[in-house]
Amino acid sequence: MTWQYNPRTAIVRGLRTPFARAGTVYAKLDALELGKIVVSELLQRSEIDPKDVDEVVYGNVIPSVKAANIAREIVLGAGLPRSIPGFTVSRACASSNTALTSGADMIARGYADTVVVGGAESLSTVPILFSRRFAEVLVAASRQKTMAGKLGLFRKLRPKDLAPDAPALAESVTGLTMGESAELMAKENGITREAQDKFALQSHLRAAKATADGWFKDEVMSFPVPPDYENVADTDNLVRADTTYEALAQLKPVFDRKFGTITAGNASGLTDGASAILLMSEEKAKACGLQPIGYLRSYAYAALDPFDQLLQGPALAIPLALDRAKLTLKDIDVIEMHEAFAAQVLSNIAWLGSRKIAETKLGRSEAVGEIDPEAINPTGGSIAIGHPFGATGARIITSVCNHLRRTGKQYGLISVCAAGGQGSAVIVERE
């Protein structure tokens, strides 16, 4: 099946907050605050009339229990016209990719011509829930009319009922965390610790160079951080310009302490941050005299059984997106793969280059294509820059578009793996 966008979706520009290690500069900000900051700055920089925005579509993985539809809350809280509707999407780490493709679908149908998309995550302020038993007692106590009745219920609680119930990074069906799943993938695909550390080093050194060379200046905003405005956030604080292969090689494995290869150094860290992209129909962007940073060419999502190799979704989504774009891997000028773990990127590369995988998983007779790990992620990736789940996809899409503009190249491919065994692939073009 061939597939084409009509009208074409222009990626007018993208912006993000600097990404920060959880518990640092944004420790007091939730995802909504971060989202409001980046969306209002994006609209100001874009110099469009906010009244022109038809919809806000926003990604978020760990939602607030008080404001679940973060997209609409951004409209209401960021001073946008209150007539703009908004909806929130979640596809785990591919949430802002999904926000972008949902916005583009509205444009392609002619239902909208200006859509703000993006995503935010605050791992500093994840909601910590009461245990089920404690919550039941609280609800029952609220219905009691007398203090004695309330106290009688509370007396039935045991100390273990008071333990908090934190959100898990574990898969519901396998019970394994992302890190444990990535460990299994490393073993099954023969990805060595050395290869992972080498890849992590490349991520940090490239991100540090891109930052120093000013490559992120159009896509990373700076701002005094509320609520006290004493610190200015102006750069990603997880990037380690001074890291070395030797330092990485000394770190202890975290998810399989005895035989494992994944460490704090070759995994993405827990991160806070937000991103946003302004999408328009090509016609509207031209009519407004705007120069888009790129155009959406195609996209695809795919999924595999989480009991298989959990984070290999991109290896299934990429060939679909290439087919839909009528391109092959050889046509792609820049590839950016989200780095949940170095082991996951290297495993996806191994699958894409495997004829056996093509035959057994894709129903194809030829491998999708060889990728040199040194040829991807030219400005570093999530290992160095960080990974605020809901925000990452839009960060990468913006970065790839800007990279194509800087280098004068034409096609960019973005992939993101996601919980539940899903993968996202997006192809963008410069002209």
Ligand SMILES: CC(C)(COP(=O)(O)OP(=O)(O)OC[C@H]1O[C@@H](n2cnc3c(N)ncnc32)[C@H](O)[C@@H]1OP(=O)(O)O)[C@@H](O)C(=O)NCCC(=O)NCCS
């Ligand atoms: C891997 C993980 C458990 C590490 O958490 P952490 O222990 O808080 O990590 P830290 O940043 O404190 O790093 C631990 C140590 O490694 C060191 N380290 C980390 N990266 C390093 C680097 N590039 N070079 C040198 N040292 C490094 C730190 O300095 C720290 O050393 P210290 O203990 O002496 O201070 C956590 O980041 C994690 O869970 N990541 C995966 C998240 C995930 O699953 N995401 C979903 C993916 S889709």
